[in-house]
Amino acid sequence: MELYGQALLEFFNGDAEATLFVCREDGVRERLPLNSAFRGSTDWAIDRVALAKCCGRVLDIGAGTGLHSLHLQERGLSVCAIDVSSQACDIMRRRGVCEVHCADVACFDAEPFDTALILGRTIGMVEDLSGLDRFLKRLHNLVNDGGQVLLNSLDVRCTENPVHLAYQAATREAGRYVGEVKWRFEYKEQRGPMLTWLYVDPETLIRHGQEHSWCVEILQQEDDGNYLARLTKEKEPQPADGGGLRRSSANRSNHGRCRPRNGVEMRITHTQTPVPRTGSFFDVLPLW
Ligand SMILES: C[S@@+](CC[C@H](N)C(=O)[O-])C[C@H]1O[C@@H](n2cnc3c(N)ncnc32)[C@H](O)[C@@H]1O
Numbered sequence: 001m002e003l004y005g006q007a008l009l010e011f012f013n014g015d016a017e018a019t020l021f022v023c024r025e026d027g028v029r030e031r032l033p034l035n036s037a038f039r040g041s042t043d044w045a046i047d048r049v050a051l052a053k054c055c056g057r058v059l060d061i062g063a064g065t066g067l068h069s070l071h072l073q074e075r076g077l078s079v080c081a082i083d084v085s086s087q088a089c090d091i092m093r094r095r096g097v098c099e100v101h102c103a104d105v106a107c108f109d110a111e112p113f114d115t116a117l118i119l120g121r122t123i124g125m126v127e128d129l130s131g132l133d134r135f136l137k138r139l140h141n142l143v144n145d146g147g148q149v150l151l152n153s154l155d156v157r158c159t160e161n162p163v164h165l166a167y168q169a170a171t172r173e174a175g176r177y178v179g180e181v182k183w184r185f186e187y188k189e190q191r192g193p194m195l196t197w198l199y200v201d202p203e204t205l206i207r208h209g210q211e212h213s214w215c216v217e218i219l220q221q222e223d224d225g226n227y228l229a230r231l232t233k234e235k236e237p238q239p240a241d242g243g244g245l246r247r248s249s250a251n252r253s254n255h256g257r258c259r260p261r262n263g264v265e266m267r268i269t270h271t272q273t274p275v276p277r278t279g280s281f282f283d284v285l286p287l288w
Contacts, residue, residue, distance in 0.1 A: 003185040003192045005087030008037055008065065012091050021186040025194065026167050029186075037064055037120075041071035046228045047119055049220050050150045053230065056114025059142060061105050062122030066092035073098060082108055084125075105142075106135075112144035118151035124197035129177050129208065132200060136212035140233070149214070149231040155201035156181070158225030177204070202227055210234075 007020040011034040023029045042048045051071055056078075060069045063081035065088065072079045073096075082101045083089050089102040101108065105125070116139060126135045139149055156168060156179050168178050179199035185192040200208075202218050209216035214231040221227040 001085050003187040003190055005085035007032075007034060007185075007187045008085070009087035009091060011035075012038070012065070012094075019187075022183050023186055023191075024167065025182040026163075026170070028163060028167070032185075037067075039067065041067040046152050046220055046222070046226060050117060050119055050152065050228055053148070053150055053219070054115045054117060056147070058115045058117055059110070059113040061116055061118045062120065062125060063092060063097070063100075064088055064120060064122075066095050066097040066100075068117060068119055069097045070095060080110065080113070106138070108142075110142070112142060112147065114144060114147045116143050116147070116149045116151075118149065121153050121199065123151050123153050124181075124199060126198050127196040128180050128198055129200075129204070132198060132205075132208055133212065136208060136214060136231075139231070140213070143233070145233055147233070150219075150228065151231070152226065152228045153201075153205065154179075154199040155225035155227065156199045157201065158223070179204075201225075202229065205229055 004020065007018050011018040018034060020032045020034060021029055022032050041051060047068065051068060054072055054077060058069075058072055058077055058079045060066075060072070060079055060081040063069050063083050066081055069079045069081040069092065078099075079097070080099045080101065081089075081092055081097050082103045082105060083092070084102070084104045086102050089100050092100045123132075123135075126132045143149055156164070159165065167181075171178055171180060177198075179201060181197050181199060182194055183197065184194045202221070206216040206218075209229075209231055213234040215234050217230045217232075219228045219230050
């Protein structure tokens with residue numbers, strides 16, 4: 001994240017030429033448009049839907065340049081913004097975010113929040129499905145009983161690009177989950193370490209969420225695989241007969257309709273069919 005923070009800060013300080021590249025392990029290389037990190041907080045539909053759902057005291061995890069925190073602050077909400085990058089935290093403070101903590105969410109402790117906001121596909125920081133499990137468990141400490149987690153990620157399988165499909169086939173072949181993507185940053189002759197970033201598809205998120213007592217609703221899906229999910233704490237005890245992944249919708253609270261898909265109940269609210277994409281950091285590479 002060091003090179004990302006450096007590029008972000010230099011861009012913020014006025015270096016409009018600052019150019020950060022992301023290089024995937026298969027050699028695909030793409031420029032990361034730094035101005036996306038400074039987009040309007042409601043430019044992207046998923047951000048808009050997520051912000052509208054925020055309530056109470058909010059923890060903005062991986063807050064970046066603070067765009068969402070600033071929006072919520074202006075709405076009068078109490079926001080705590082955390083980011084592991086010291087440069088991102090510097091930018092947030094200079095832009096007026098009131099409460100900023102430079103911290104890795106894996107070891108951040110605070111009183112539980114009403115809403116945890118994880119936008120810009122920041123959930124990728126968990127790296128792989130085991131990391132997702134650890135994080136889903138840990139989130140119970142950060143969110144209070146009536147609280148919610150709003151996060152967005154990407155179903156990388158929603159592509160017809162043969163280069164990406166070949167990469168996905170190789171990922172599976174290597175025994176990894178298809179959404180585990182390995183890449184590094186390159187900035188001004190410097191190469192960062194290889195990172196693993198997780199893109200989790202909705203069904204997998206629902207399954208892992210349920211295993212950790214989260215009720216997962218998909219609030220918005222876009223046709224490029226980008227989606228927004230809301231996690232709330234399961235209130236019912238697990239049924240004695242094994243519970244597992246499939247549960248009767250009659251047992252569930254009624255935020256929306258559940259429909260079985262690949263053996264997993266998906267709860268779709270707002271839209272039943274994907275809507276056209278409205279924004280992401282990359283056009284070609286499914287990164288960030
Ligand atoms: C893709 S950016 C998204 C920023 C912002 N949420 C947005 O939507 O524009 C991911 C951010 O998460 C931060 N980050 C990555 N890993 C983190 C961790 N373990 N704890 C806290 N922040 C983290 C990065 O420094 C970066 O600012």
